Amino acid sequence: MIKKIPVAELKVGMFLHDVNCSWRVRPIFVMHFRVADERQIEEIRDMGVREVYIDTALGDDLPGAPSDEEVRQALEEQALRLAQRGESPVHQRLVSQADLRDAQAVHDSATRLIRAMMDDVRLGRQIEFDDITEALGHVTSTMLGNFGTVAQLGQLKNKDDYTFQHSVGVCALMTGFAKVLELKRQTIADISIGALLHDIGKMRVPPEILNKPGRLTDAEFDEIKQHVIHGRAILRDAPWLSKTAFNVMDHHHERYDGSGYPEGLRAAEISSVGQMAAIVDVYDALTSERVYHTAMMPVEALRKLQEWAPYHFNEELVAHFVRSLGIYPLRTLVRLESGRAGIVIEQNPANLARPVLLMVFDCEHDKPLTPYRLDLEKVLADRILRYEDPARYGIDIARYLKAA
Numbered sequence: 001m002i003k004k005i006p007v008a009e010l011k012v013g014m015f016l017h018d019v020n021c022s023w024r025v026r027p028i029f030v031m032h033f034r035v036a037d038e039r040q041i042e043e044i045r046d047m048g049v050r051e052v053y054i055d056t057a058l059g060d061d062l063p064g065a066p067s068d069e070e071v072r073q074a075l076e077e078q079a080l081r082l083a084q085r086g087e088s089p090v091h092q093r094l095v096s097q098a099d100l101r102d103a104q105a106v107h108d109s110a111t112r113l114i115r116a117m118m119d120d121v122r123l124g125r126q127i128e129f130d131d132i133t134e135a136l137g138h139v140t141s142t143m144l145g146n147f148g149t150v151a152q153l154g155q156l157k158n159k160d161d162y163t164f165q166h167s168v169g170v171c172a173l174m175t176g177f178a179k180v181l182e183l184k185r186q187t188i189a190d191i192s193i194g195a196l197l198h199d200i201g202k203m204r205v206p207p208e209i210l211n212k213p214g215r216l217t218d219a220e221f222d223e224i225k226q227h228v229i230h231g232r233a234i235l236r237d238a239p240w241l242s243k244t245a246f247n248v249m250d251h252h253h254e255r256y257d258g259s260g261y262p263e264g265l266r267a268a269e270i271s272s273v274g275q276m277a278a279i280v281d282v283y284d285a286l287t288s289e290r291v292y293h294t295a296m297m298p299v300e301a302l303r304k305l306q307e308w309a310p311y312h313f314n315e316e317l318v319a320h321f322v323r324s325l326g327i328y329p330l331r332t333l334v335r336l337e338s339g340r341a342g343i344v345i346e347q348n349p350a351n352l353a354r355p356v357l358l359m360v361f362d363c364e365h366d367k368p369l370t371p372y373r374l375d376l377e378k379v380l381a382d383r384i385l386r387y388e389d390p391a392r393y394g395i396d397i398a399r400y401l402k403a404a
Contacts, residue, residue: 001056001363002068007049010041015059021049021308024033034059048259050311075303076386079327082319083357085353093346093356094330094401110139110168114196118164120235121203129238136240140175140192145371162290163202169284174248177276180324187244191273191312194241194248201231225261228253244273252277271344275314279305279321298329299387327352331397334384339364341388343397348377353384360400361393371400 002017010016015034032055035041044052053068054061066074113135149261174195178188202210205227209220216224231249235241251274254260256267260278270278286301296304302322309318326347328334334357335341342357354376361368376382388395 002053003056003062004051004053004068004071005062005065006051007041007045009062009065010035010044010052010054011060012037012041013060014062015055015057016052017055018053019044019049020052021047021312036094048255048257048311050257071307072303073387075306078306079303079322080353082322083327085319085323088201090204092326092330095177106139106142106146107168107172108394110171110196111164113139114167114200115164117197118200118203121200122207127234127238128238135242136193136196137189140171140189140196142315162288163199165194166240166284166288167199169288170198170280173284174278177280177321177324178273180320181276190242190244191276193250194245194273195277195280197231197241197245198249198252198281199227199231200234201227201229204230204234225253228262244271247271247273248277252281256314257311259312272317275317276321279313279318283321297332297387297389299327299332301331302327323352326355328355328384328387331401333360333388333390333393333395333397335386335388336365336382336383338382340369340382341393341395342374343400345373345401348375350404361395362401363388366393 012035015032017032033040039122054065067209082369103274113132117127117132119125171192175188175192178191183191205223209216209223212220212265226252232246235246235249251265251270254263254265254270254274255278256270256275258264258266283301283305286296286304287298288293302325305313305318306322309315326344328344330344332344333341334344339362340359341361342359344355345358346356348354348356357374357376359369359372360373376384
């Protein structure tokens with residue numbers, strides 16, 4: 001059985017199944033291993049890890065610790081409580097192919113822009129700030145008007161262009177997040193630009209480290225962490241970058257408990273936009289396909305943010321972010337109390353727990369259904385039990401949605 005335990009309870013002889021913060025610790029701990037000595041436990045504590053998962057079939061147990069399924073159920077219940085806190089500030093639905101093509105054009109334009117800037121940095125060329133000011137303004141203003149559609153493209157990223165597409169994805173999500181928080185338009189524009197440029201410093205990290213498919217050494221990981229400082233140095237002479245934009249770039253790896261970098265800031269020491277960026281940066285990274293990382297389902301990534309929030313993030317901002325995307329984001333496969341499964345195709349802003357679904361599978365009898373639309377707000381006799389992994393039932397969500 002997989003169980004979740006506090007790091008303070010981790011003992012020699014236990015089998016570490018998941019360090020439960022692999023997005024921010026040295027990658028040597030991504031691998032599973034039996035804890036052999038106190039030094040290993042101390043290293044995990046020193047990295048700011050607060051809770052881990054152990055495999056009791058391969059190592060010692062901690063009686064009374066919750067199983068991973070119990071943790072999952074608790075997070076589902078927490079998400080449902082979020083849904084009851086009032087109407088969602090946005091109404092998301094799957095868009096038409098025509099709208100998706102328009103959004104793709106915006107996405108591609110932003111990707112080309114950030115790629116060109118990063119290439120200039122990588123090759124040591126001077127960035128012509130005057131030439132890109134207008135282009136940046138156009139991209140971010142378009143994001144502001146179409147963030148929902150552009151954000152949907154985030155689920156269609158490919159691992160080969162990760163660095164560039166991650167920048168665009170964070171930009172789209174941050175723009176939408178800022179709109180949800182009803183920030184001023186100029187502040188949102190500044191946030192968008194900071195988000196688009198937040199990783200530009202990675203172009204001064206040696207490519208053999210940045211693109212390494214295997215585990216990084218401690219020294220290599222320290223080199224990666226320098227990208228925040230490199231980014232400020234690269235852009236310090238840009239006349240159009242506001243303090244807000246720099247705060248997005250400077251603070252997106254800081255953590256609420258002080259375990260982040262480069263400065264180890266805590267709580268209110270981190271700018272509010274930096275706290276937002278920390279959440280969005282992790283979410284987009286988790287939901288992206290990498291050469292060494294399989295993309296996590298959006299709903300699973302949101303649950304991980306909820307799980308980590310008490311230590312690493314501003315919990316109230318995480319709650320707003322979850323509600324902005326929906327507790328069951330678009331394209332999520334959910335199982336109903338009736339045993340049927342459907343794909344979320346439209347949010348219900350008045351009740352995020354009762355979205356509109358495209359019903360596709362009968363889980364009780366293990367057979368596909370003739371797809372049909374079901375508005376849970378109008379069918380009160382049924383409700384969502386949990387989200388499901390489409391691979392478990394051999395469901396190709398993209399194929400169903402293309403045919404719908």
